[in-house]
């Protein structure tokens with residue numbers, strides 16, 4: 001393959017389009033294997049090139065390019081494009097106002113400002129005793145047996161009670177939330193197109209539930225995220241009811257599978273390195289570093305999506321508007 005990093009464009013003023021380059025290809029099953037198998041595939045791709053062709057765009061494989069692209073505001077978050085990428089044309093999925101996960105520019109800055117206080121480390125600390133209780137209960141449930149399927153028995157059920165507590169949803173509604181979250185998150189599955197009705201129904205029910213919660217908290221404020229988000233104000237600006245609904249959705253979409261999967265990845269790493277587990281048991285004050293390191297070494301989210309909001313020339317290569325990349 002030619003060295004695309006230094007490839008000479010056809011004419012100095014017309015950089016070659018990324019679509020016309022001869023690039024290595026990310027195998028379709030690149031992520032189906034174990035951590036080491038996946039790492040090996042990406043390692044050998046990145047030894048060959050900083051960019052590879054993937055199923056719906058281009059994988060960006062080198063640290064400096066990932067950083068450059070994530071910092072360049074012309075690349076927009078692709079999460080809102082996900083339904084479209086899955087072939088979904090239903091306006092209920094396409095025409096939604098952007099949530100904080102997908103917003104760009106001034107809108108993103110505004111949303112971040114409004115929610116910054118509610119998402120502070122201090123607010124997370126408030127929930128720590130509750131988080132401990134939840135995980136202790138899950139471990140107690142399997143402790144007598146002396147064995148567990150950690151992914152199923154611990155990681156999977158862990159986040160929902162905490163998200164419910166964070167939002168202020170009562171305990172009796174945890175099961176409901178769990179089902180809605182599971183169904184709404186199906187949008188990330190390759191089979192989303194076949195499950196649209198289920199996803200849509202769950203989304204409608206969840207949104208109605210959250211709207212009702214918002215109405216109740218407006219007249220009866222509590223110590224929960226919804227109350228804080230209702231009260232959040234920046235220079236007279238506030239979140240509208242629909243923005244509040246969208247924010248709650250973002251918390252569910254952003255906080256459920258990520259947390260579950262990261263917990264599973266962490267336990268997996270410790271299974272491979274039992275001496276590190278023993279060290280952590282001996283010195284629990286190392287937990288914050290352990291979290292950082294397992295996320296670095298085996299992160300549940302190993303990439304993200306961006307699309308070119310306009311024609312972008314990077315490394316003398318043209319990425320036409322709409323091109324998807326996966327840094």
Ligand code: HEM
Nearest residue numbers: 077100101112250251254255256258259262300301304305
């Ligand atoms: C270990 C668990 C988690 C992981 C691995 C994770 C990962 C990520 C990543 C990679 C992004 C950036 C996405 C991008 O720019 O393309 C992100 C953004 C975000 N996450 Fe998480 N996340 C986790 C937990 C959570 C939780 C628990 C919540 C909510 C309670 C949450 C809410 C958000 C929000 C709102 C954003 C968007 C921030 C913005 O654009 O301003 N995440 N997360």
